[in-house]
Amino acid sequence: MMKFVLKQVKNGCRLGQLVDLPKEVAEKSLETPMCMLYTRAGSVPYMGRDVLDRIDKLPGAVNMPIPLLVENMDAMAEFPGGIKKFAAMDDFMTYCSIQDPAVLTPSGYNTKKAVSVWSCHGKYELDIPGYIKLMSSLDVDWVQSLSDGDTDRNTSEKRVIKSVERTINYLDELLEEKEKHEKLHSTKLIGTIVGGYLEEKRFHSARETAKRPVAGFSMEGFHNFGPESETFDLEDVKHLLSKTLELLPQDKPRILPGLMSPANLLFAVELGFDILDTSYPLFYRQMKICSALCYDYNLPPTSTDNILRDSDEQSLGWEMDLYDERYREDTAPVVKSCTCYTCTHHTRAYINHLLKVSELLAKLLLNVHNLHHYLRTFEVIRRAIADDTFKHLKQHIINQKPS
Amino acid sequence: MLSVSKYWVNALYRKARTSKITLPHGEVDAPVFMPVGTQGTLKGLLPEQLEELNCQIILGNTYHLGNRPGPDLLEKVGGLHKFMGWKKSLLTDSGGFQMVSLLDLAEITEEGVKFQAPHDKSVMMLTPEKSIHIQNAIGADIMMQLDDVVASTTTGPRVEEAMYRTIRWLDRGLKANKNATTQNLFPIVQGGLDPDLRRKCAQELIKRDVAGFAIGGLSGGEEKKLFCKMVSISTDILPRDKPRYLMGVGFAVDLVVCVALGCDMFDCVFPTRTARFGSALVPTGQLQLKKDKYKKDFRPIDDSCSCSTCQRYTRAYLHTVVTREPVACCLAHST
Numbered sequence: 238m239m240k241f242v243l244k245q246v247k248n249g250c251r252l253g254q255l256v257d258l259p260k261e262v263a264e265k266s267l268e269t270p271m272c273m274l275y276t277r278a279g280s281v282p283y284m285g286r287d288v289l290d291r292i293d294k295l296p297g298a299v300n301m302p303i304p305l306l307v308e309n310m311d312a313m314a315e316f317p318g319g320i321k322k323f324a325a326m327d328d329f330m331t332y333c334s335i336q337d338p339a340v341l342t343p344s345g346y347n348t349k350k351a352v353s354v355w356s357c358h359g360k361y362e363l364d365i366p367g368y369i370k371l372m373s374s375l376d377v378d379w380v381q382s383l384s385d386g387d388t389d390r391n392t393s394e395k396r397v398i399k400s401v402e403r404t405i406n407y408l409d410e411l412l413e414e415k416e417k418h419e420k421l422h423s424t425k426l427i428g429t430i431v432g433g434y435l436e437e438k439r440f441h442s443a444r445e446t447a448k449r450p451v452a453g454f455s456m457e458g459f460h461n462f463g464p465e466s467e468t469f470d471l472e473d474v475k476h477l478l479s480k481t482l483e484l485l486p487q488d489k490p491r492i493l494p495g496l497m498s499p500a501n502l503l504f505a506v507e508l509g510f511d512i513l514d515t516s517y518p519l520f521y522r523q524m525k526i527c528s529a530l531c532y533d534y535n536l537p538p539t540s541t542d543n544i545l546r547d548s549d550e551q552s553l554g555w556e557m558d559l560y561d562e563r564y565r566e567d568t569a570p571v572v573k574s575c576t577c578y579t580c581t582h583h584t585r586a587y588i589n590h591l592l593k594v595s596e597l598l599a600k601l602l603l604n605v606h607n608l609h610h611y612l613r614t615f616e617v618i619r620r621a622i623a624d625d626t627f628k629h630l631k632q633h634i635i636n637q638k639p640s
Numbered sequence: 641m642l643s644v645s646k647y648w649v650n651a652l653y654r655k656a657r658t659s660k661i662t663l664p665h666g667e668v669d670a671p672v673f674m675p676v677g678t679q680g681t682l683k684g685l686l687p688e689q690l691e692e693l694n695c696q697i698i699l700g701n702t703y704h705l706g707n708r709p710g711p712d713l714l715e716k717v718g719g720l721h722k723f724m725g726w727k728k729s730l731l732t733d734s735g736g737f738q739m740v741s742l743l744d745l746a747e748i749t750e751e752g753v754k755f756q757a758p759h760d761k762s763v764m765m766l767t768p769e770k771s772i773h774i775q776n777a778i779g780a781d782i783m784m785q786l787d788d789v790v791a792s793t794t795t796g797p798r799v800e801e802a803m804y805r806t807i808r809w810l811d812r813g814l815k816a817n818k819n820a821t822t823q824n825l826f827p828i829v830q831g832g833l834d835p836d837l838r839r840k841c842a843q844e845l846i847k848r849d850v851a852g853f854a855i856g857g858l859s860g861g862e863e864k865k866l867f868c869k870m871v872s873i874s875t876d877i878l879p880r881d882k883p884r885y886l887m888g889v890g891f892a893v894d895l896v897v898c899v900a901l902g903c904d905m906f907d908c909v910f911p912t913r914t915a916r917f918g919s920a921l922v923p924t925g926q927l928q929l930k931k932d933k934y935k936k937d938f939r940p941i942d943d944s945c946s947c948s949t950c951q952r953y954t955r956a957y958l959h960t961v962v963t964r965e966p967v968a969c970c971l972a973h974s975t
């Protein structure tokens with residue numbers, strides 16, 4: 238049975254690992270801080286398995302958000318082997334989150350009985366019996382408990398209290414129901430901590446959730462995901478978050494969902510979060526991406542990698558817009574020192590051409606690079622924590638923030 | 641015959657043959673169906689994936705590539721092969737057919753095809769020389785001459801005029817080819833549905849020192865008997881030891897018949913176009929994966945197919961992603 242092991246805590250940053258997983262999963266990286274692969278209907282956007290497998294050092298965990306799966310509940314229920322096998326992702330540890338971290342969740346549709354999720358064909362209400370049924374057809378490792386995180390900075394206290402109460406009630410009911418189904422014994426629940434921006438409510442949510450037998454925690458209720466998570470500044474709620482996290486047991490993983498900019502992901506790691514996801518590199522700006530991540534994640538004084546960034550790249554900030562005319566004749570790879578499939582096989586000029594003629598391959602190539610870049614960032618972060626250079630790295634990446 | 645291409649006929653059954661065409665970027669086993677990569681890419685597939693699907697040659701459209709990225713850039717980066725990262729063979733059309741069919745104002749004179757550029761409405765001229773100039777910049781292993789295309793339903797003197805003009809344009813094209821040692825130029829047999837004109841055209845073309853031939857001016861929409869007769873007349877005259885490309889017909893006709901008539905190369909717009917719209921090819925026809933009946937169909941697209949899509953995914957899963965998620969088109973399956 239899969240477990241989370243916390244190995245080290247350094248200045249708030251946590252180094253850990255998911256252990257006791259099947260061999261084909263354990264061959265991938267299961268070290269934390271990690272970022273789960275973000276998928277839509279079980280696949281990484283624009284990538285079939287044969288392309289995904291061209292990316293090296295894939296994390297061993299994947300998030301399959303529920304809103305993108307509910308429509309096929311019937312088929313999944315009949316398919317032997319659950320969603321992992323259905324989506325040809327059975328060599329990943331799999332988590333299903335209630336909401337899609339990359340897409341804005343419409344506000345105002347949760348009730349005492351049910352949580353609403355939105356597929357592209359409309360609203361699905363998930364109540365306890367329905368969710369139990371869905372969980373058993375999904376047959377995954379972790380499922381987020383139903384939660385009402387529909388709160389933000391402007392939410393009234395009354396509404397925040399309600400969200401905390403509901404979320405705890407859903408969890409209790411699910412834990413009780415789950416016991417009755419033998420098939421669900423291998424599926425663990427992730428508890429959700431909500432409470433908007435109100436300290437007492439959030440602390441209450443954390444304390445109560447921590448008492449329950451959950452496999453880990455997801456920190457929510459600050460925004461409704463999608464673009465709101467991209468502009469959400471973790472620095473603003475640093476104290477609230479760190480005090481809330483203190484209330485959680487050390488030996489369980491903490492998940493922070495949403496589009497994490499390079500700055501936010503570094504703040505999240507520093508606060509002690511363990512698991513994020515790749516919705517930012519794979520989905521940011523609502524799929525209208527023409528840009529490639531190009532921030533330098535190699536620390537100049539300690540780096541053993543070749544720094545091949547030219548002055549041109551240095552001035553670009555975190556990302557470069559490859560649609561820009563300046564790349565028309567640029568035969569350099571996206572990032573010169575990058576070892577991803579895109580950078581070792583294709584040029585900026587080719588991607589610029591593909592973007593201009595609206596060819597699908599442009600998005601695939603960008604996703605391959607951006608995913609690689611983001612995954613490498615996590616690898617570098619883990620190394621930096623171990624080497625005590627995390628603060629340097631954080632400053633180095635944040636310094637590249639476009640003004 | 642040019643030295644850059646070798647052609648071996650392995651086996652013959654009446655006029656049908658299997659063969660190996662040796663081109664600057666590798667060998668092509670014929671009969672071959674060439675997928676169309678209009679703008680320097682094939683519908684969301686990596687060049688490497690195409691190779692894994694055993695694709696030995698793809699087709700590029702000179703008209704589109706001439707617009708974007710344009711010959712100047714292609715020349716600068718060393719041709720389309722390098723630009724798109726494609727290591728195998730490449731064939732380009734002349735660009736003329738697209739102009740006539742895509743653009744409103746396309747007037748044909750002895751000089752070339754006059755057309756209005758769609759972006760700035762300026763009047764431009766595609767001449768046989770200009771077509772070769774662009775194709776030289778693209779760097780295809782096989783180039784097509786600019787031909788004077790008339791609809792296969794056209795009759796009367798216009799057909800004859802087009803046929804003779806095509807021959808004159810071939811000679812201009814051959815003269816303009818800067819890369820005669822690395823790029824083959826194929827003449828095109830024209831002559832509409834008139835047997836005499838077809839014969840005359842083919843007889844004239846085979847006098848030129850070229851590595852292979854194309855048969856043009858047929859859409860597959862003609863009466864089947866007539867279509868077959870025109871193909872057969874052409875292949876009767878074309879030398880047996882050189883490849884024959886039946887242009888623009890694709891899956892519109894029974895390709896088995898065309899192979900039996902001695903053709904070696906065909907366009908194949910079909911698989912990628914259909915994958916894009918959510919259907920997949922199987923030996924018995926097409927699967928409309930969007931249809932509800934596949935919702936719980938847990939078989940692969942094709943039981944007998946060894947491609948990575950069929951090895952991994954069921955029809956039911958493809959049904960779930962095919963209409964909604966942008967991954968479907970990347971799930972390559974071809975038959």
Ligand SMILES: [Zn+2]
Nearest residue numbers: 575577580606
């Ligand atoms: Zn790269």
Ligand SMILES: [Zn+2]
Nearest residue numbers: 945947950973
């Ligand atoms: Zn297949």
